[in-house]
Amino acid sequence: MNTLHRVGAATAAHPWRTLAAWLLALIALGAASAVAGGDLQEDWNVPGTRAQAGVDTIRDHFPEAGGATAQVVLHSDGPLDPGVVGEVGDRLAAADHVAGVTPRLSDDGDTALLDVRYAVEVTHPDLMGVTAPLTAAAEPAEAAGYEVELGGELPSTASELDGRGELIGIGVALLLLVLAFGSVVAAGLPIATALGGLIAGSSGVMLLAAVLDVSPTAPTVATMVGLGVGIDYALLIVTRHVARLRAGDTPRQAAAHATGTAGRAVLGAGLTVLVSLMGLRLANLPTFSAFGFATALAVVGVMAAALTLVPALCALAGHRLLPRRVRRTRPVGTDGSGQAERSDDTEPFDDTERSDDTGREPLAGRWARVVSRRPVAWGALALVVLVALGAPALGMRTWPQDGGSDPQGSTTRAAYDLISAEFGEGANGPITLVADLDELTPAEVEALHAEVDALPQVAASSPAVTSPDGAIAIWDVQPTTAPIDEETSRFLDDLRADVLPAGVEATGYTPILGTSPTCSPTGSGSSWASSSRCRWSC
Secondary structure (H helix, E strand, C coil), X not given: CCHHHHHHHHHHHCHHHHHHHHHHXXXXXXHHHHHHCCCCCCCCCCCCCHHHHHHHHHHHHCCCCCCCEEEEEEECCCCCXXXXXXXXXXXXXXCCCEEEEEEEECCCCCEEEEEEEECCCCCCCCCCCCCHHHHHHCHHHXXXXXXXXXXXXXXXXXXXXXXXXXXXXXXXXXXXXXXXXXXXXXXHHHHHHHHHHHHHHHHHHHHHCCCCCCCCCHHHHHHHHHHHHHHHHHHHHHHHHHHHHHCCCCHHHHHHHHHHHHHHHHHHHHHHHHHHHHHHHHHCCHHHHHHHHHHHHHHHHHHHHHHXXXXXXXXXXXXXXXXXXXXHHCCCCECCCCCECCCCCCCCCCCCCCCCCCCCCCHHHHHHHHHHHCHHHHHHHHHHHHHHHHHHHHHCCCXXXXXXXXXXXXXXXHHHHHHHHHHCHHHHCCEEEEEECCCCCXXXXXXXXXXXXXXXXXXXXXXXXXCCCCCEEEEEEEECCCCCCHHHHHHHHHHHHHHCCCCEEEEEHHHHHCXXXXXXXXXXXXXXXXXXXXXXXX
């Protein structure tokens, strides 16, 4: 008899004690997270990269230039009123944490791009996901009938996961489980168990936030993963438990046996998921590490619930886990053949596959027999299907992203399209060059500025600006292609390899995006570069 069998037998023998222990544990965890838990906070720095080094240099020498950025786009069918544009710019400059506003007018005068620079990072609690000050500042333009769109770094953080997908997923899962089990009780038990484990995991995430910067979206991701694995883990045990009930075991015997057998699969699968989540630390990104830890806590919670709550609830549910038609034809207390049930809760049983109460082998069993007769052929077919499904991934470009990847109808997508049409696609993600004046003379900086500006991949560049302490010079370079375009990535590589001398680094929105081939934390490509896309005027 293995340890898991004993755990299942103990919890099934004392279900109310198990439920009481879980309730007390959840209350204790909730109280601890309320008292000692931290606040959710993003950390989007990319330590150890050249682009991040450039951002850090800017922050050291331009204290008000290394913060968050936003873009406010004003558009009209005719020329814009300079007075309205100026009023919007003044209102933006008066907003909290704003270090400066740089206006830019399109050649035909019908579009204005207002680049807003903040003195704090985009992950600051006052900024993260908050666009109301931008909208309020643009009210004069809306009153004048102008189209107002918000783009760039800060507005992209307002696109948060709202949880509706998880609720829909729970509903669909419940429906499928009812159809599979033929019993509402049996269908609801895996979901209820997964939710119990998630509550414990969520409290753990808040405690984790006291020692690490945990993204506000991490609990949502942890919930999605936890629901998926939690329902699966509970389903494994409930399925084995129902099979043992059909075979004539008592509820306690069935719960112990199911935990001792299917519980091993739960334990192995859960540990595999935990190892995979810990692998996120290899990305060397603080936010990814926090995502891994937060999701791991959710997985641990649902694993514990599956191995302890499931057998307890199965024992309480008794034969109600069987479909009603089966309960009507099987006298309670017998194995269906008139023989009395066995009462030894600790006796191990074999795993022999049994037919259902109609005498027919279950569909899953029949399918397994068909496949097992020709394993090589079916394995080859499965491989072909998997390769066909996975082949498109070879040509898939998921990173970097930009506002052009946002859905149609969103303000960030509309702003991206307007900027691309009026100022060029590269205006959505300029590259910032940072020159160390201890390495280069002002004349060399001027010559480099002219050389870069003359490159065919450069649409425009801003004048070089020297920091107040005279330590560095910085200027923006606007590529001819969009941040997501492969040509932009190649241009950046060639720029670093063939043009930029020692003491000059490329940073900003596009280089930060190209640092890692991973997805942005919020699902929007333009939200990754915390405090990195900056504009400077003369």
